Amino acid sequence: MMNIQVKKSFVTVxxxxxxxxxxxIEAGSFTAIAGQSGAGKTTLLRMIAGLETPDEGSxxxxxxxxxxxxxxxxxxPQLRRVGMVFQEPALFPNMTVGENLLFTSNNxxxxxxxxxxxxxxxxxxxxxxxxxxxxRVALARAIAQxxxxxxxxxxxxxxxxxxxYALQQTLIxxxxxxxxxxxxxxxxxxxxxxxxxxxxxxxxxxxxxTGKPAELIAGSQLSGKFQFxxxxxxxxAEGILFIASVLIGNQLIQVVxxxxxxxxxxxxxxxxxxxxxxxxxxxKIG
Amino acid sequence: xNWEPIILTFQLAFIVTVILFVISIPLARWLASxxxxxxxxIEALVSMPLVLPPTVLGFYxxxxxxxxxxxxxxxxxxxxxxxxxxxxxxxVASVIYSLPFMVQPIQSGLANLPKNLKxxxxxxxxxxxxxxxxxxxxxxxxxxxxxxxxxFAHTIxxxxxxxxxxxxxxxxxxxxxxxxxxxxxxxxxxxxxxxALFLIVVTxxxxxxxxxxxxxxxxxxxx
Numbered sequence: 001m002m003n004i005q006v007k008k009s010f011v012t013v014x015x016x017x018x019x020x021x022x023x024x025i026e027a028g029s030f031t032a033i034a035g036q037s038g039a040g041k042t043t044l045l046r047m048i049a050g051l052e053t054p055d056e057g058s059x060x061x062x063x064x065x066x067x068x069x070x071x072x073x074x075x076x077p078q079l080r081r082v083g084m085v086f087q088e089p090a091l092f093p094n095m096t097v098g099e100n101l102l103f104t105s106n107n108x109x110x111x112x113x114x115x116x117x118x119x120x121x122x123x124x125x126x127x128x129x130x131x132x133x134x135x136r137v138a139l140a141r142a143i144a145q146x147x148x149x150x151x152x153x154x155x156x157x158x159x160x161x162x163x164x165y166a167l168q169q170t171l172i173x174x175x176x177x178x179x180x181x182x183x184x185x186x187x188x189x190x191x192x193x194x195x196x197x198x199x200x201x202x203x204x205x206x207x208x209x210t211g212k213p214a215e216l217i218a219g220s221q222l223s224g225k226f227q228f229x230x231x232x233x234x235x236x237a238e239g240i241l242f243i244a245s246v247l248i249g250n251q252l253i254q255v256v257x258x259x260x261x262x263x264x265x266x267x268x269x270x271x272x273x274x275x276x277x278x279x280x281x282x283x284k285i286g
Numbered sequence: 287x288n289w290e291p292i293i294l295t296f297q298l299a300f301i302v303t304v305i306l307f308v309i310s311i312p313l314a315r316w317l318a319s320x321x322x323x324x325x326x327x328i329e330a331l332v333s334m335p336l337v338l339p340p341t342v343l344g345f346y347x348x349x350x351x352x353x354x355x356x357x358x359x360x361x362x363x364x365x366x367x368x369x370x371x372x373x374x375x376x377x378v379a380s381v382i383y384s385l386p387f388m389v390q391p392i393q394s395g396l397a398n399l400p401k402n403l404k405x406x407x408x409x410x411x412x413x414x415x416x417x418x419x420x421x422x423x424x425x426x427x428x429x430x431x432x433x434x435x436x437x438f439a440h441t442i443x444x445x446x447x448x449x450x451x452x453x454x455x456x457x458x459x460x461x462x463x464x465x466x467x468x469x470x471x472x473x474x475x476x477x478x479x480x481x482a483l484f485l486i487v488v489t490x491x492x493x494x495x496x497x498x499x500x501x502x503x504x505x506x507x508x509x
Contacts, residue, residue, distance in 0.1 A: 088400060
């Protein structure tokens with residue numbers, strides 16, 4: 001269990017901006033943090049990691065204070081047991097992939113190397129890696145130190161779709177295997193649906209909504225019109241979610257759905273797809 | 287050709303470079319990351335030798351270290367240090383005079399390093415010192431080399447400050463640039479030419495070697 005209650009004000013070019021957040025995270029959960037740019041998502045992660053100091057409040061992880069303004073507790077980042085993957089891969093250019101991992105930990109890392117699928121990269125210089133490979137290594141390095149908390153700050157946002165999809169698979173695998181409490185900042189709705197079991201939406205410095213991703217994201221789209229009709233040609237399982245492939249005319253559209261929706265659908269059903277705000281959503285029409 | 291001024295010059299340049307390397311790393315790191323209000327003041331002070339005529343610096347050092355000043359008196363009484371017209375004095379003056387040539391390249395190297403490298407190391411439990419040693423410095427080798435070369439070359443080329451505070455004592459403060467001036471004054475052009483030519487060739491070779499190594503080993507950093 002993790003309790004976070006932080007306030008911080010900033011002076012920006014336009015005006016002052018106040019972040020006032022108060023929430024709890026279940027141990028072992030995968031929580032997505034969404035919200036518009038400049039809503040304070042990255043700052044929140046940085047405050048949890050100890051890279052920035054809140055004006056006031058408290059942060060407790062596993063019943064230990066990491067930060068408490070009244071008790072004057074403010075653990076250094078070194079003591080917080082946080083693994084973090086930044087938007088820009090922060091691999092050390094002077095070291096190989098293996099050396100980057102060993103810089104974190106002297107434990108045997110076979111399991112982590114296998115889990116993140118970087119066996120073939122170990123002896124490479126980090127400067128020769130592709131964007132996706134870099135983030136894969138950055139993830140391996142973040143979990144190699146056996147953190148209490150994994151923070152992901154839009155690590156996949158700069159990657160192309162195929163690479164992003166592969167890394168999402170890896171994140172699912174890592175989370176399932178290690179059961180690490182994970183917080184991920186992301187803009188990508190399908191990413192949230194695929195990875196997260198819990199979601200926070202930050203708006204204007206406050207938490208506007210929390211809940212299950214499928215409910216929040218689907219809920220925000222109820223106004224969308226189901227204007228595209230087609231045939232459901234396949235259903236496949238993806239972690240906790242399912243992918244419905246719908247043929248509309250000669251276009252194949254993939255829709256992420258949850259278990260309950262999948263149970264109500266059958267291959268061959270006529271369905272309608274709405275595509276208003278974010279992702280496509282689906283409903284059975286006959 | 288009398289080798290003494292040449293040897294003295296390189297001794298001075300070497301010692302000054304070593305001292306400045308040690309001093310400049312913490313100073314440059316502070317300047318690269320600090321948001322303190324005193325930072326612009328320190329930055330301005332560090333850069334002063336770039337714009338001041340060397341004679342101004344030399345003059346005030348002469349006044350400060352002279353026997354009539356409290357500082358000069360104190361250094362002489364307590365440490366037996368005589369900083370006027372001595373090799374030690376030249377070292378102190380050169381360290382001040384060449385400070386920006388070491389600090390500025392290192393500062394800009396550190397400032398251009400992605401901030402999250404340092405943060406990633408901290409999150410891995412590494413102390414600022416270990417982070418500096420194993421992450422920051424190895425990734426700004428080219429800036430370090432630039433600082434070393436510029437400092438070394440600048441110290442070799444020093445004249446005004448040496449003239450003011452060191453004078454012209456053979457084996458003590460008579461460095462190559464002073465020797466050249468001396469020979470020219472006594473209309474001994476061929477001796478002046480030998481010193482001058484030697485300095486040109488040696489400094490060119492040093493710079494060439496360094497930039498050759500630099501160009502081959504250090505590619506610009508990406509992510």
